[in-house]
Amino acid sequence: MSTKTDTSREPDDADVGAAGSQLSTAPEEEVSLPSLGPIGWARWFWRQLTSMRVALILLFLLSLGAIPGSLVPQTSIDPTKVEQFRADHTTLAPVYDKLGLFHVYSSVWFSAIYLLLFISLIGCIVPRTWQFVGQLRSRPPGAPRRLTRLPAYTTWRTDREPEEVLGAARRLMKKRRFRAHTVGDAVAAEKGYLREAGNLVFHISLIVILVAVAVGSLWKSEGGKLIVEGDGFANSLTQYDNFKSGAFYDTDDLEPFGFSLKSFDASYERTGPQKGTPREFRANISYFQGADGTEHQGKIEVNHPLEIADSKVFLLNHGYAPVVEVTDGRGKKVYSGAVPFLTQDMQNFTSTGVIKVPNAQTKEGERNQLGFSGFFAPTFGGEGSGSMFSTFPALDNPRLTLTAYHGDLGVDSGLPQSVYQLEKKKLKQYKQDGRAVAQMMRAGETMKLPGGDGSIKFVGVKQWATFQVSHQPGNGLALIGAVAVLLGLAGSLFIQRRRVWVRAVRGADGVTVVELAGLGRSESARLPEELADLAQALEPDAPLAARQEPSTAPEKSTGTSAPTPTAPEDEAKPSDSAAKPSGPSDASDSVAKSSDSADPADPSEGARA
Numbered sequence: 001m002s003t004k005t006d007t008s009r010e011p012d013d014a015d016v017g018a019a020g021s022q023l024s025t026a027p028e029e030e031v032s033l034p035s036l037g038p039i040g041w042a043r044w045f046w047r048q049l050t051s052m053r054v055a056l057i058l059l060f061l062l063s064l065g066a067i068p069g070s071l072v073p074q075t076s077i078d079p080t081k082v083e084q085f086r087a088d089h090t091t092l093a094p095v096y097d098k099l100g101l102f103h104v105y106s107s108v109w110f111s112a113i114y115l116l117l118f119i120s121l122i123g124c125i126v127p128r129t130w131q132f133v134g135q136l137r138s139r140p141p142g143a144p145r146r147l148t149r150l151p152a153y154t155t156w157r158t159d160r161e162p163e164e165v166l167g168a169a170r171r172l173m174k175k176r177r178f179r180a181h182t183v184g185d186a187v188a189a190e191k192g193y194l195r196e197a198g199n200l201v202f203h204i205s206l207i208v209i210l211v212a213v214a215v216g217s218l219w220k221s222e223g224g225k226l227i228v229e230g231d232g233f234a235n236s237l238t239q240y241d242n243f244k245s246g247a248f249y250d251t252d253d254l255e256p257f258g259f260s261l262k263s264f265d266a267s268y269e270r271t272g273p274q275k276g277t278p279r280e281f282r283a284n285i286s287y288f289q290g291a292d293g294t295e296h297q298g299k300i301e302v303n304h305p306l307e308i309a310d311s312k313v314f315l316l317n318h319g320y321a322p323v324v325e326v327t328d329g330r331g332k333k334v335y336s337g338a339v340p341f342l343t344q345d346m347q348n349f350t351s352t353g354v355i356k357v358p359n360a361q362t363k364e365g366e367r368n369q370l371g372f373s374g375f376f377a378p379t380f381g382g383e384g385s386g387s388m389f390s391t392f393p394a395l396d397n398p399r400l401t402l403t404a405y406h407g408d409l410g411v412d413s414g415l416p417q418s419v420y421q422l423e424k425k426k427l428k429q430y431k432q433d434g435r436a437v438a439q440m441m442r443a444g445e446t447m448k449l450p451g452g453d454g455s456i457k458f459v460g461v462k463q464w465a466t467f468q469v470s471h472q473p474g475n476g477l478a479l480i481g482a483v484a485v486l487l488g489l490a491g492s493l494f495i496q497r498r499r500v501w502v503r504a505v506r507g508a509d510g511v512t513v514v515e516l517a518g519l520g521r522s523e524s525a526r527l528p529e530e531l532a533d534l535a536q537a538l539e540p541d542a543p544l545a546a547r548q549e550p551s552t553a554p555e556k557s558t559g560t561s562a563p564t565p566t567a568p569e570d571e572a573k574p575s576d577s578a579a580k581p582s583g584p585s586d587a588s589d590s591v592a593k594s595s596d597s598a599d600p601a602d603p604s605e606g607a608r609a
Contacts, residue, residue, distance in 0.1 A: 046123065049116065049119065049120050049123060050119075050120055050123030050124045051120075051124070052124060054120055055117065055120045055121055055124055058113055058116055058117040058120055059117060059206075061113050062110075062113050062114065062117055065104065065109070065110045065113055066104070068101045068104055069104035069105055069110075072085075072096060072101045072102065072104070073085050073102065074102060074103060074104065074105075075102050075103050076103060076105070076106070076244060082102050105217065114210065114214075117210065118207065118210050121203055121206055121207050121210075122207065124203065125200060125203050125204060125207070128199075128200060128203075129200060132196050132197070132200060135193070135196070136193065139179070139181050139188070140179060140180070140181070140188040140189060140190035140499055141183075141188060141499075142183035142184060142186065142188055143183065143184070143185075143186035143188060143501035143503055143517075144501070144517075147501060147503060147515045147516075147517035148515075148517075150501075150517040150518060150519050151518070151519060151520070151527065151528075152517060152518040152519075152520075152527050152528045152531045153515070153516070153517045153518075153531075154515075154516050154517075154531060154532070154535050155513065155514060155515045155516070156513075156514055156535075156542075156544055156545075157507070157511045157512065157513055157514070157544070157545040158511070158512050158514055158542040158543055158544060158545050159511065159512070159543070159545050159546065160512055160541065160542050160543070161512065162185065162504040162505055162506055162512050163504075164541065164542075165502075165504035165512060165514055165538075165541065165542045166182055166185075166186070166187050166502065166504050168538060168541030168542065169187045169502035169504070169538060169541075169542075170182060170187045170189075172534065172537055172538055172541075173187060173189040173500070173502075173534075176191070176534070176537075177191060178190060178191045178500065179191070179193075185503055185504065185505050186501050186502060186503040186504075187501065187502040187503075188499070188501055189499065189500045189501070189502075190497075190498070190499045190500075191497075191498060191499075191500075192495050192496050192497035192498055192521075193497070194491050194495050195491060195492055195495040195496065195497045195521070196492075196497065197491065198487070198488045198489070198490065198491020198492040198493075198495060199488065199491075199492040200488070201484055201487065201488030201491065202484075202485055202488030202489050202491075202492055203488075204484070204488075205481045205482075205484035205485040205488055206481070206485065208477060208478075208480065208481035208484065209478055209481035209482065209485070211474075211477065212474035212475070212477035212478035212481055213474060213478065214474070215473055215474035215477065216246075216472050216473060216474030216475065216478070217246055217474075218246040218247050218248045218249075219246050219248050219249050219473045219474075220245065220246045220249065220470075220471060220472050220473065220474075221243070221244075221245040221246070221249050221251075221254075221469075221470075221471040222243070222244055222245070222468065222469070222470045222471070223240035223241075223242060223243035223244070223468070223469050224240065224241050224242045224243075224316070224466060224467070224468050224469075225239065225240055225241050225466070225467050225469070226241055226340055226464055226465070226466045226467075227260075227261045227464060227465060227466075227467065228261070228321045228338045228340060228462055228463075228464045229261055229262070229263055229264060229321075229338075229462045229463050229464070230260075230261070230262075230338075230462070231260065231261060232258060232259065232260035232261070233258055233259055233260070233467070234256075234257075234258035235254050235255060235256060235257050235258060235309075235311075235469065236254065237251050237254065240469075249471075255289075255309035255310060255311065256289070256290055256291050256293075256309075257287065257288060257289040257290070257293070257308050257309045257311075258287065258288055259285045259286065259287035259288070259298075259306070259308075259313065260285060260286050260287075261283055261284075261285055261464075261465060262284045262285060262286060263284045263463075264282070264283050264284070264318055264463040264464075264465055265280060265281075265282045265284065266278065266280060266281055266282075266318065266393075266394070266463070267279045267280040267394075268392070268393050268394055270392075275392075276347055276348060276392060276393055278393075281301060281302050281315065281318060282299050282300070282301050283299060283300045283301075283315050283318075283465050283467075284297075284298075284299050285297075285298050285299065285300060285306070286298070287306065287308060289308055289309050300313060300314075300315045300467070301315060302315055310471060310473075311469055311470060311471045312469075312470050312471075312472075313467050313468070313469050313470075314467065314468045314470065315465060315466075315467060316465075316466045316467065316468050317343070317465070317466045318463060318464060318465040318466070319340065319341060319342065319343045319349065319351055319463070319464055320340075320341055320349065320351055320376055320378055320395070320398075320461055320462070320463055320464070321338035321339055321340040321341060321461070321462045321463065321464045322338065322339055322341060322353075322376055322398075322400050322458060322460075322461055323337065323338045323339075323458075323459040323460045323461065323462055324336070324337070324339060324355060324400075324456055324457060324458060324459060325456070325457045325459055326355070326357050326360070326370065326454065326455075326456045326457075327454045327455050327456075327457075328357075328360035328361050328362070328368070328370070328453070328454040329360075329361060329362040329363035329364070329368065329451075329452055329453045329454050330361055330362075330363055330365065331454075332361075334357055334359050334360045334454075335355070335357045335360075338462040338464075339353055339354075339355050340353065340420075340464045341353030341374075341376045342420055345389065345390065347393070348377075348378075348379070348389065348390040348391055348392055348393050349378050349390055349393040350375065350376075350377055350388070350389045350390045351375070351376040351377075352373075352374070352375055352376075353373075353374060353376065353420060354371065354372065354373050354374075354419075354420060354421060354422040355370075355371070355372040355374070355402070355456070356369075356370075356371055356409050356411065356419070356422070357369065357370040357371070357372075358409055358411050358412075360453075360454060362451075362452075362453055363452050363453070368406050368407075368453060369406065369407060369408060369409045369411075370404070370405070370406055370449075370453075370454070371404075371405040371406070371407075371409055371422050371424075371427055372402045372403065372404055372405070372456060373402070373403050373405070373422050374400060374401050374402035374403060375388045375400075375401045376398070376399070376400050376401075376461075377389060377390035377391075377397075377398065377399045377401075378390050378392070378393060378394060378395045378396065378397075378398050378461075379391050379392035379393070379394060379395070379396040379397050379398070380397045380398070380399040388401055388440070395461055398442070398443060398461050399440050399441065399442065400440070400441050400458045401438065401439070401440045401441070402438065402439060402441070402447060402456065403429065403436060403437070403438040404429070404430040404437045404438070404447070404449055404456075405422065405424065405427040405428065405429050405430065406427065406428060406430060406449075406453065407426050407427040407428050408426035408427065409422075409423065409426075409427065410423040410425070410426060430449060430450050430453075431450070432450045437449070437450060441458040442458070443458055443459065443460050443461065444457075444458065444459070445457070445458055446458070496520055496521065496526060496527070497520065497521040498518055498519065498520040498521070498527055498530070499518065499519050499520075500516065500517070500518045500519075500530075500531065500534065501515075501516070501517050501518075502514070502515070502516050502534075502538070503515040503517075504542070511545050512542075512545075514538075514542050516531055516534060516535050516538075517531075518530070518531045
């Protein structure tokens with residue numbers, strides 16, 4: 001096989017370029033500078049904003065902007081951690097405040113990136129969609145004048161009439177789901193439109209995800225509640241321990257439902273290197289929906305929330321609540337119930353808490369508010385250990401240690417205060433013989449207060465659990481968008497847009513010459529293989545001619561007739577493959593050689609079989 005530079009290549013290249021045009025819906029970028037003036041600069045800015053390059057940059061900036069939202073405590077998620085961060089980092093905190101890093105997702109700069117990305121995607125998708133619709137309505141272009149210049153090519157001679165070959169080729173292409181029609185002496189076929197459809201689906205899905213995030217942020221609601229075994233919860237604003245919602249959420253739209261914590265099951269690994277590791281966390285509940293809803297039994301586990309009334313109830317944490325009874329100086333029981341203690345040691349559940357008794361009195365009838373701060377260990381290490389810390393998270397050997405105070409708890413000041421902290425400014429610690437009154441108690445034991453001011457009894461232990469009630473209206477839409485993104489990306493990566501032409505013309509010796517050529521959007525080994533498969537499938541309708549004579553001189557086309565597959569005009573000596581075209585049985589080798597010898601950078605320099 002010999003190849004030489006063709007002096008008539010320029011018009012042929014133009015012909016191939018027209019045939020291979022519009023294989024993509026990507027907008028053409030102009031390199032000319034905008035005209036002066038406000039309109040020109042606005043047009044230039046719009047073109048830059050709606051380009052794919054800027055869209056990718058904005059998407060990258062959005063991803064970078066989400067990093068501090070994950071690393072820095074956010075006010076909308078945990079205000080307590082934000083305040084603690086400000087107290088621990090007095091230098092960084094003012095800088096973070098100015099940059100809006102404590103509320104990243106509602107900051108001006110993050111919102112600007114978000115909106116610009118939204119506009120960029122819409123401005124990029126709309127023209128591409130119209131262009132793609134136009135391509136779907138149009139037909140594949142006619143065959144180039146020289147099919148030998150395409151990356152994949154094969155040819156043979158047959159005794160069948162050209163019309164018969166073209167009809168069989170058109171039927172074959174349609175059977176293989178090509179869009180095919182006859183143009184002159186060739187059948188033009190095209191396949192792989194789903195590549196561009198996948199590309200559009202990918203970008204539209206990104207918009208869907210952005211919309212879902214916006215909907216979820218503006219119409220969401222989220223609240224937390226700590227519930228002790230035996231207690232319940234109703235979905236009312238006053239029932240929440242903490243509650244936050246989006247800007248457009250109306251608290252009057254809270255759905256009527258509720259649930260009660262019947263019991264809590266927890267188990268832990270007791271031996272081996274993973275001793276103390278949780279094995280089971282399960283909240284056994286009864287729930288209802290609607291004001292007069294029927295009560296149902298259910299359970300909530302980690303990562304297995306309860307779905308009720310367009311909301312999800314998640315199990316977040318659990319701990320222990322010592323049950324105590326407090327008697328004042330008159331011998332009257334002034335407090336009885338379970339007091340949740342907050343876990344300080346997540347491995348072994350050492351907990352701290354306070355007990356407030358605002359309605360106690362002395363034996364003379366004077367007001368004497370009582371307060372107790374203490375530690376709780378579900379498994380006490382043993383007497384003489386010198387530590388109150390727990391050694392195992394289960395209730396194997398529970399101990400409650402309390403320190404007593406009396407005076408003014410500050411609950412009547414009108415200022416809010418935490419139920420887990422004891423305000424000691426106006427309290428005095430009970431002392432006896434110069435030592436603070438404190439006692440470690442087992443279940444059933446009682447601590448007496450000095451001066452006959454009463455006593456506190458450690459009755460037993462209940463468990464508590466914290467739940468999060470979340471209403472996220474955009475989650476379903478975001479899931480649909482994420483799935484569509486993957487499907488669109490897979491389509492745009494794995495589906496190849498290609499065109500195939502089948503030409504059948506009568507040669508000078510009266511034998512029909514069949515030519516097959518293909519052109520893809522990108523170089524791929526699949527195109528020559530597919531062309532070889534098409535050639536073999538076309539063989540029954542266009543069998544190899546019984547007798548083939550080698551051509552000794554190139555034949556020039558006249559009028560509208562196509563050139564025979566002889567040696568190109570620029571070759572001094574015809575090659576064997578041009579003089580003796582290969583039959584369909586050799587099509588695979590012929591196309592493979594054509595693809596291997598073609599220059600990927602110049603489809604017009606494809607080798608001929």
